[in-house]
Amino acid sequence: MKIILLGPPGAGKGTQAKLICEKYKLPHISTGDIFRKHILEETKLGILTKEFIRKGELVPDELTLSLVENRLREDDCKQGFLLDGFPRTINQAELIYDYLLSIDTYIHRVILLDVPSEVVFKRNTGRRICIDCGSTFHITYNPSKYKSKCSYCYGDIIQREDDKEETVLHRLKIYEEERDRLIKFFNTTKLLRIIYGNSPIEDVFKAVCSAIET
């Protein structure tokens, strides 16, 4: 099963992706997570992409596409995968669609988590992460037990550079510019299901599973 998860930053794609991957036994491919890992490990790709991510810009297509193609060639993707945060542009969508067809495979479902921009703005700017174990918190909706330390490992909790107010507004603007074109593209393939994502996690997950299974 091959699934693509779309939606604005802060729509809950990461949370839903985890649940979907557990249930359907799929590898979770999040381009944002892969880029962040490269940045942390100071690889060549990390050095090349760091500034784009810090400013909330999209990483250029040639870097993103080769990263995704290489990842999809790995053995664990043979039976399926979930793409989270990719494609983000119409160019990426067309290329991945053609690429998958060229290797004789197809996308099972494209799911767009739709959440109003004022809600995702608050979710992003209030998000905090643990620099040691990667756990995610929210200053209002899900605060850590120990304020600036992680509830799970007592590591330091920080705000991601790209979750600062101005950068979030920029990321949302970029998302909105591409959103309608992505919807149009995946609508023509009849693969798209739009799910309202501003509901409790379990309710969104139920709707997601039903979209996958029907």
Ligand code: AMP
């Ligand atoms: P995310 O964690 O999905 O919000 O991604 C964090 C950042 O990684 C984005 O703001 C972009 O700078 C970069 N990024 C992730 N996925 C893509 C993509 N498909 N195309 C271009 N840049 C991306």
